Amino acid sequence: MKRARAHLFAYCPRSDFEEGVRSMAPLSLAIGVWGLVTGVAMVNAGMTMPGALAVTLFVYAGSAQLATLPLLAAGAPLPVVWATALLVNLRFVIFSAASRNYFVKLPWQQRLVAGYLNGDLGFALFSRRFADDPERGTPEQYGYFYGGAVTNWAAWQVSSYLGIIIGGLFPSEWGFELAASLALVAVLIPMANKFPAVAGIVVTGILSVLTADMPMKLGLLVSVVVGGAVAMSIDVWRSRA
Amino acid sequence: MNGFHDWVYMALAVAGLTVVTFATRSSFFMLPQSVQLPASWERALKYAPVCALTAIVAPTVFTRDHEPFISWDNHQMWALLAASAVFAKWRNMTAMICVGMAVFTALRWWA
Numbered sequence: 001m002k003r004a005r006a007h008l009f010a011y012c013p014r015s016d017f018e019e020g021v022r023s024m025a026p027l028s029l030a031i032g033v034w035g036l037v038t039g040v041a042m043v044n045a046g047m048t049m050p051g052a053l054a055v056t057l058f059v060y061a062g063s064a065q066l067a068t069l070p071l072l073a074a075g076a077p078l079p080v081v082w083a084t085a086l087l088v089n090l091r092f093v094i095f096s097a098a099s100r101n102y103f104v105k106l107p108w109q110q111r112l113v114a115g116y117l118n119g120d121l122g123f124a125l126f127s128r129r130f131a132d133d134p135e136r137g138t139p140e141q142y143g144y145f146y147g148g149a150v151t152n153w154a155a156w157q158v159s160s161y162l163g164i165i166i167g168g169l170f171p172s173e174w175g176f177e178l179a180a181s182l183a184l185v186a187v188l189i190p191m192a193n194k195f196p197a198v199a200g201i202v203v204t205g206i207l208s209v210l211t212a213d214m215p216m217k218l219g220l221l222v223s224v225v226v227g228g229a230v231a232m233s234i235d236v237w238r239s240r241a
Numbered sequence: 242m243n244g245f246h247d248w249v250y251m252a253l254a255v256a257g258l259t260v261v262t263f264a265t266r267s268s269f270f271m272l273p274q275s276v277q278l279p280a281s282w283e284r285a286l287k288y289a290p291v292c293a294l295t296a297i298v299a300p301t302v303f304t305r306d307h308e309p310f311i312s313w314d315n316h317q318m319w320a321l322l323a324a325s326a327v328f329a330k331w332r333n334m335t336a337m338i339c340v341g342m343a344v345f346t347a348l349r350w351w352a
Contacts, residue, residue: 033335046245058259067297075244082257087293089265090286096269097278115267181298182324182341186334188294204292205299212300213307224292231288
């Protein structure tokens, strides 16, 4: 008797997959630079090659990888490392809530894989392409989603591995950790499009600098909690007024 | 202390970070449909990443030895400001990183 095999990918037509690839392809250069910087930054911070490769493959979240890098380098307590990644990644919870109707019909293995692939760019392109489509969860949509998401994944993995391999060639005084910070700011700036977010950034920024000497990187969590509370309060207050 | 060469620490860190990736990205794909995202939560989920990224970047650029470091000698700070201006204008991460690193390198050599 043949056992039903659980496929990790939902069925989709080739032409739609290719459309997804074509829409993501122009962004591959930016993904490649970001991956290269992340790969070099990980190795430059002192991460071993197997460690950096494992992080690239399993964690697959550039902003969380770069955000936790200085914490891992300092040997910060693991709950602080995990909490930081969780906070940075919370935006993906919104993405998954917003795009769940496309994926609910799939078996759980396929939903898990689709979630892993549902990063910033894939989500942005997919939501823009199918925003006005009355049907949710067609093979055409899966094709476009996988085409974009797999292209994004491949560009990220290849460029990160390249960065990990050549990372040791760059002396640390070249300041590659600055390139990592710059990449994070490029993620941050588009999020700062409303006053509450700007207020949150200012409060968190000042507090995080003033609390930088707190033990176990606790200043990080303190400033996020206070800054986030300020941003939310302003948002609530403005939506009532 | 450096965590990278303690393999137990690194293995646990990577395992936890992998769980975080799946728990956030696949969250609502895995939950039963009866579970909806309350509007008030959406606010918290929206602002937490903004603040977390700020709390990581600000101390790496604006402090030295855990003390505030706002000065003409802070080359990283000027590079960050120049790069942010470039990104705000052209929305191009590659250009931003290039300009930021160029400013930093120029200051390191000549300032």
